[in-house]
Amino acid sequence: MSVTFKVKNKKKLFGGYEKALSEREISEFIDGFCFFNSQNDEPSELSLNENVMIAGVWQKSARGFELNYEDGKYIVRVCTPSGVGDWQTAILFLSKISAKTGSKIECDNEEIYDSEQILKFDYEADIMWGLEALKDAKEKNQTLYISGLERDVAFDAVMIDEIFASASPAAKFDEMMRRVQYLDAYSARENLYEDKNGNEIFGAYTLSENLPTILPYAPSPSWQAQEVLGGRKVSRWILTLVVGLDDRDAHVLGECEYGAFMANLPKEKYRFIDAANVLVEPLSEEEMREIFKKANEA
Incomplete structure (x- = not known):
């Protein structure tokens, strides 16, 4: 689910x-604007093209928005819910690019906006519609x-109740998403292995000192792993411990x-960041x- 906008060059x-x-x-349009999936530390001089960039503002964005250029049009796609x-960043960008090109903004719901009208777009209604999936x-x-800029966020019944009990569910969802994205921690990678006979599949993560x-x-x-596994199951999950600084x-x-x-990890050494994941504090x-x-x- 998403909302797509197009602006002719x-x-x-x-x-x-x-x-x-x-x-x-483009980055000069908005203070702090950046491309989160760029290969460069600084915005490049290369023109935008059909390759999709994830754009937004550091610390303000939770999921970012997709931006690319194709067939003479700047294309913005905002996932639902964002x-x-x-x-706010996507709308401001659309307003800026519309003013620069002199072109109207075409939405996939067939509505047309100019650079001023888009600033009144009812984005909260789209967020609330998306939250119904929760x-x-x-x-x-x-x-x-739900995917974020840096990592996915897992929502369970407790977190969902907290969102809808809030005075502003859209703002609460935004807060929950953002606080996970900017944690100063390494996200361990999932690895899958087959045994020698190809009969069993093991899952593994690594934790370093x-x-x-x-x-x-x-x-x-x-x-992603389920798509590769098909109907096969992971028989064991293993944690590899690495020491040395x-x-x-x-x-x-x-x-x-x-x-x-996990059962023997002291409770003061970890905390839940969402419904499924924990942040393990540095261990000696x-x-x-x-x-x-x-x-x-054990």
Whole structure:
């Protein structure tokens, strides 16, 4: 679900369209504007093209919005539901690009806006419409994952109730999404392996010494992994522990059952950041060895 807007570029005097604006030129429209999936530390001089960029403002954006240029049009796509900051930034960009090109803004609902009218777009209605999916997930006792700029956020019944109990559900959703995106922690990566005979599949994560790390509390295959697995199941989840404070002396302490490690991890050493994931505080080598020992005795 999403809302898409298109703005035609200026036409040249003798046919065709003017050159699309570059990342740098676009970033100058809005203070703090950036491209989150850019390969460069600074906005480049390359013109926008058909490749989709994820745009927004650092600390203000929760999901960002998609931006690309194709067939002489700037195309903006805002996912449903997005955060308040995502919408505010997208709308301001649309207003700026409309004013610069002199073109109207075409929405996929067939509405047409100029650079001033778009500033009154009722984005909160779209957020609320999207949040209805959370109610459906609650009724089915499901955990719903919504993608963010840096990481997905898992919503359960408790979080959903908190959103709709708020004076502004849209603002509460925005807050929940943003606070997970900007955590100063490493998001551990999911890895899947087959045994030698190809009969079993193991899931694995890695936790390193002295590194604040976001991990699933009780892992299950991500939707990306499920597409690869098909109907196959993950038989075991393993956590690999790495000690050593730099690349020269970093080495594997060992592997243990994922659930056993979490069961023996002191409660003051982690906190839930959403319905499924925890932020594990930095652990010393001594602490990791102690937990590793207890996990293997379990």
